[in-house]
Amino acid sequence: MSKIFYGIWxxxxxxxxxxxxxxxxxxxxxxxxxxxxxxxxxxxxxxxILAIFSVIxxxxxxxxxxxxxxxxxxxxxxxxxxxxxxxxMYLAGFIVIPVILLSVATIMRFYQKETRREVIPQRxxxxxxxxxxxxxxxxxx
Amino acid sequence: xxQTSLQKSLMWEKxxxxxxxxxxxxxxxxxxxxxxNAIGVGPMELPIDxxxxxxxxxxxxxKVWNSLERPVHVKASISGSIAPFVTLEPEEFDLAAGPxxxxxxxxxxxxxxxxxxxxxxxxxxxxSGVITFTESPSQGGNLATAVALDVVIKLNIGxxxxxxxxxxxTALTVILTIVLISSIVLVMVRRF
Numbered sequence: 001m002s003k004i005f006y007g008i009w010x011x012x013x014x015x016x017x018x019x020x021x022x023x024x025x026x027x028x029x030x031x032x033x034x035x036x037x038x039x040x041x042x043x044x045x046x047x048x049i050l051a052i053f054s055v056i057x058x059x060x061x062x063x064x065x066x067x068x069x070x071x072x073x074x075x076x077x078x079x080x081x082x083x084x085x086x087x088x089m090y091l092a093g094f095i096v097i098p099v100i101l102l103s104v105a106t107i108m109r110f111y112q113k114e115t116r117r118e119v120i121p122q123r124x125x126x127x128x129x130x131x132x133x134x135x136x137x138x139x140x141x
Numbered sequence: 142x143x144q145t146s147l148q149k150s151l152m153w154e155k156x157x158x159x160x161x162x163x164x165x166x167x168x169x170x171x172x173x174x175x176x177x178n179a180i181g182v183g184p185m186e187l188p189i190d191x192x193x194x195x196x197x198x199x200x201x202x203x204k205v206w207n208s209l210e211r212p213v214h215v216k217a218s219i220s221g222s223i224a225p226f227v228t229l230e231p232e233e234f235d236l237a238a239g240p241x242x243x244x245x246x247x248x249x250x251x252x253x254x255x256x257x258x259x260x261x262x263x264x265x266x267x268x269s270g271v272i273t274f275t276e277s278p279s280q281g282g283n284l285a286t287a288v289a290l291d292v293v294i295k296l297n298i299g300x301x302x303x304x305x306x307x308x309x310x311t312a313l314t315v316i317l318t319i320v321l322i323s324s325i326v327l328v329m330v331r332r333f
Contacts, residue, residue: 009324009325019317020314026301027301032262084260084262086194086304088307092313095310095314098317102320102324105324106328109328
C-alpha cells in the first residue's frame with residue numbers, strides 16, 4: 001500500500017510541476033523529438049513513473065495499481081493535447097486525475113491504519129479463551 | 142468606273158466598318174457585364190498577426206453579395222499554405238436575385254466565417270493563402286457565367302505567448318496542492 005501511495009504522491013508532485021511549467025514557461029515544451037513536442041515526452045516520463053509504481057504494487061490491494069495503469073495513457077494524451085491545441089479543458093482533465101488518485105490513496109491508507117489500530121488492542125486486552133485463530137490460542141497459553 | 146458606283150462602294154465599306162465596330166462593342170459589353178455584374182466580396186485582403194498559442198481558435202468574416210438580377214450559387218474554397226489551419230463556414234450557399242447594378246437598394250448578401258485553428262506547435266513563419274469565391278454556372282438565359290473572386294490571407298505567426306490559464310485551471314491547481322499537502326501531513330500525523 002505504501003509503495004503505491006508514495007508513487008501517486010510523486011506522480012502528483014510531478015504533474016503539478018508540469019502544470020507550473022506550462023503556465024510560466026510555455027515555450028519550454030516547444031522543441032520536437034521524433035516529430036512530437038516535449039509536452040508529450042514530459043507527460044510520458046511522469047506517467048511512466050506512475051506506471052512503474054503501479055506495476056510493483058500489484059501484489060497488494062489491486063484497486064489503486066489498476067487505476068494507475070489505466071490512467072497513464074489518458075493522462076499523457078491529455079497533457080499533450082492540451083499543449084498542442086491550447087485547449088485548457090484537456091489540462092483540467094490532466095489535473096483532476098492526480099487529485100482523484102491521491103484522494104483515493106489517502107482514504108485507503110487511512111482505512112488500513114484504522115483497521116490495524118482496531119485489531120491490535122483486541123489481542124492485548126482479551127482475557128477470554130478463544131477457539132478461533134491459532135495466534136489467540138497461543139497468546140492465552 | 143462611274144462616280145455613283147465609286148460612292149456606293151465607299152458607302153458599303155463605311156457601313157461594313159461601322160457594323161464591325163458595333164458588333165465588337167456589343168461583344169465587349171456582354172463580356173464586361175458578365176464579369177462586373179456578378180458577385181462581390183469584401184474585404185479583399187485579410188492580414189493577421191498572432192502569437193503562438195495566444196489565439197489558437199478565432200474567426201474573421203467575409204461578406205459576399207450578389208448584384209445580378211438573378212439568383213446565384215456561390216462556392217468558397219481555400220488554397221495555399223494556410224489551408225490546413227482554415228475552415229470556411231458555409232462553403233456553399235445561394236444568394237437571392239439582386240436589385241441590379243444601377244439600383245441603390247442593398248444587394249442580398251451572406252457572411253462567410255473564416256475559422257482559424259492554429260496549433261501551438263506551428264513553426265514561426267508567415268503563411269498565406271487565397272479564398273476563392275466561385276459563382277457556379279447559372280442555368281437559364283443566353284449566357285452561362287463562371288466568375289471567381291479571390292481574398293488573400295496573410296497569417297504571421299510570431300513568438301510563443303505565455304499560457305493564460307482560465308480560472309478553473311487555477312482552482313484545480315490549488316485543489317491539487319491542498320490535497321498533496323494534506324495527504325502527506327495526515328499520513329505523517331497518523332504515523333506518530
